[in-house]
Amino acid sequence: MNAHTQPFTITGAAGQLECALDLPDTDTDPSPRGIVLVAHPHPLYGGTMDNKVAQTLARAFVSIGYAAVRMNFRGVGSSAGVHDEGLGETDDMAALLDHMQQQLPGLPFALAGFSFGTFVQAQLQQRLIAQGTPAERLILVGAAAGKWAMPAIPADTILIHGELDDTIPLTAVLDWLRPQDIPVLVVPGADHFFHRKLQHIKNSVVEAWHR
Numbered sequence: 001m002n003a004h005t006q007p008f009t010i011t012g013a014a015g016q017l018e019c020a021l022d023l024p025d026t027d028t029d030p031s032p033r034g035i036v037l038v039a040h041p042h043p044l045y046g047g048t049m050d051n052k053v054a055q056t057l058a059r060a061f062v063s064i065g066y067a068a069v070r071m072n073f074r075g076v077g078s079s080a081g082v083h084d085e086g087l088g089e090t091d092d093m094a095a096l097l098d099h100m101q102q103q104l105p106g107l108p109f110a111l112a113g114f115s116f117g118t119f120v121q122a123q124l125q126q127r128l129i130a131q132g133t134p135a136e137r138l139i140l141v142g143a144a145a146g147k148w149a150m151p152a153i154p155a156d157t158i159l160i161h162g163e164l165d166d167t168i169p170l171t172a173v174l175d176w177l178r179p180q181d182i183p184v185l186v187v188p189g190a191d192h193f194f195h196r197k198l199q200h201i202k203n204s205v206v207e208a209w210h211r
Helices: 051-065 087-101 118-133 170-180 198-209
Strands: 005-011 015-022 034-039 066-073 109-114 137-141 157-164 185-187
Touching: 005 118, 015 051, 015 198, 034 051, 034 087, 034 118, 051 066, 051 109, 051 137, 051 185, 051 198, 066 087, 087 109, 087 118, 109 118, 118 137, 118 198, 157 198, 185 198
Parallel strands: 034 066, 034 109, 109 137, 137 157, 157 185
Antiparallel strands: 005 015, 015 066
């Protein structure tokens, strides 16, 4: 993401996984106030942890004092293994969470994802809820409703979607959210990848955390 991004690896069930950590400015934030795990879009369609939406999410959280960590899913970049339809990827994200909690113990954590990454993070949140250790909040951009079997999500989830998304139509997201009575922030004129609209993602995250 920038010159200060710290690359590292962890061991997942399928082998080594390539990760990247960005920390807040130590001059203004001597220690992180929390951790966010950011999940990237579909590996079979060019999704990587360097995706611009994933990087925007990481950058937004760094700006509010969080340590932001991203991971290349199985088979992407230097990460071992092959795509596992979101199942193995959820296990790997859980392993990354365990690693970060060992490195930065006691901090609250959030889960953020874009596109396919929303499916992974929503599944992980359900697993954590069942364990009694949920993330403080879930942030889903371009939620993968209609593409994968998105689970129910907490009422305080931050959802951001592009009005003109032709990969995951807004209508599919509304159909998924309607029974849950959860609102979504719609960015006018935005496509799936938020071309020229990335600032709305960052601003929405920052504003939500300052409430």
